[in-house]
Amino acid sequence: MQRHFNIYWLALLILPFLFSNCVKNADSKLADTSYRHWVWINPQDSDTEAELAARYKKYHDAGIVGIFFEADSEKHYRAAKSQGLEAHRWMWIMNRSDALKAHPEWAAVSRSGVSCAEKPPYVDYYRWMCPSRPEVAEFLAKDVENTLSKDYVDGIHMDYVRYSDVILAVNLWSTYGIVQTQELPEYDFCYCDICKAKFKEKYHKDIDSIQYPQENLSWKSFRYDAVTDIVNQIGKVAKAHDKPLTAAVFPTPDVAKRLVRQDWTNWPLDAVYPMIYHGFYKEDVPWIGDAVKQGMRGIDGRFPLYAGLFLPDFKNNEELDAGIKYALENGASGVSIFGDVTDEVLAILSKYNKKSM
Template identity: 40%
Template sequence: MIKPTKLLPFLALFIFALNISCETKKEATTTTNKENSKIEKESFKLWTWITAEKTRTDVSFDEEFKKYSDNGLNAILINTYGDPELLARLVPIAKKYSLEVHAWMFTMNRPGDKVAEQHPEWYAVSRDGKSCYDEPPYVGYYKWLCPTRKESREHILGLIEGLAKVEGVASFHLDYIRYSDIFLPIGLLPKYDLKQETELPEYDFCYCDVCTSEFEEEHHKNPNDFNNPAIDMEWKNFRLNKVKAIVDEAYKITHENGKLLTAAVFPYPEMADHMVRQRWDKWKVDAVLPMIYNVFYNEEIDWIGYATKQGVEDLKGKNTELHTGIYVPEMPPEQLKEAIYQARSNGANGVSFFDGPAITEEQWEIIRSSQKP
């Protein structure tokens, strides 16, 4: 799905958590350094996503982080474009205001990645033979790497390790940890003049030589020969498992460095499976922040409760927390109040707001009051 970020177009979607509860999740983190990896416990955690530019001064970050703390936030997910030095610079400023820091990074979608750009063969290929390197789907910054190819996987995991080594970081936060969108949210289709009722070839990835040959060796059939690839479950599971394998490796890396692993995901597992080949209830991950952005799906506020509950149910028996992601731009304060209630009453461990700079004073008032008993 196309997600909005501070520096990307409004329609760019999705980015999104974490609260280790006092009683039910004491065993959730089994790392080589439990004390360093534990996230501070809150009864109901409040997060936000932000993007950091290295050209900004420490004073400006100090002012921003103080504002978040004063308004009741507990944690910030910081996108530093994979830059560990900038992240290390921001950690002490955030800690000054008792804010947890989570290293947020675009994972499979790597716009502006100078290393990857030197290797066109690393990029995912659509069923109609178009590479994300040359012809990205939907928007120009959709630069998806292949999750199967050894070199692209190692590049991604190396970036994760670099951020996971930064002292004082609570977790590494996976974003765009999936394939490109098979289906956009229904609310976005008119903006792209699209009708998506079936899996269209130009939005169906990855059909690169490495993926198709590995699949054929394992299953004795080639996806390029399928009349209707959407109904071949082995081919679908092959790709789901390629994403899962990267998550599992990321979990190992982060825990070896005394950090947790969190991830921004689509609203609930069955929906994520259908739309972007992402089955996050099967992952090894400490917490998920499903981006339950009702406006993109033409849904009412109570849908936030429905999707939250579905995710909580799917995670039963797992040591994975769920923190609901809420999209705040243009959301009236009363709706924000209801959104927080819907998440909390349906089992979320917290909520995260996308994104920090977009929150209005009227919304801050709602957020502050949500922490009162």
């Protein structure tokens, strides 16, 4: 009798757990049958609530599940959420002119010894902070904390979470009148005293004594890790709020590490959004599929990948349609769109809501 009694109570304890897992698995399988699309937007104050309601309903109906907003606009966030969309704050991380204005000593320093606070590379808004400084990490963690404390913000989407481009995408060379077939000193960051001291402490090497520091593998790893440490600290804040952390990153793991010291396959993300802007690299539309394939291999199923597409890179709607197909066929969970999201673009996206079973 006692044995039957124990089995009875054991069943009562186990059954809810089994039922819960069955529901979760069913939800997961249901989610796996649908592609999820996103858009990057800079919200405009002039938009009315009626305009936003109509716009975001069309987004939702086309298979878009969330929006990355480049500014904090409660009106836009709540309008999106009222139409069933997720509303995430799209934040600049390491490129922060506001921080350097108050703290120029936080600036990244080039191999030629010039501070980003004094002479930014390429363009005036390139004001990069040094990721090795504890006060920079503290500033960013506090900034993310303040943002995620707002009930209308569903998550943090990181951008510019890297160093300045040591080498620009090849299509931009003519724009700036630069030929970057090698890493030039004025674009190679960060060589501030804090970075040099921390590198020496870890590797027992003086970076100034190395003849070709740009080729030193330990120095490369040190800088990959410095950015990753920033992401790890931001990740702790996001986890404490139980809100997702995502990132816009360079198109493939190799390109990201080579051009901007960004090792995104090793970050604690809930999803990644590589900016597979094929025109920037003078590549054709099929390259989108190649880039997705490389990214999927790098993350090895640890989190989903969404292919970032730059609408001006596509000559026509047929090319955009093909680009989306290449992304999805190679493992992307959906796409993220940057550009003018017209009704024609929405019509194309709406074709790619359900995965073929």
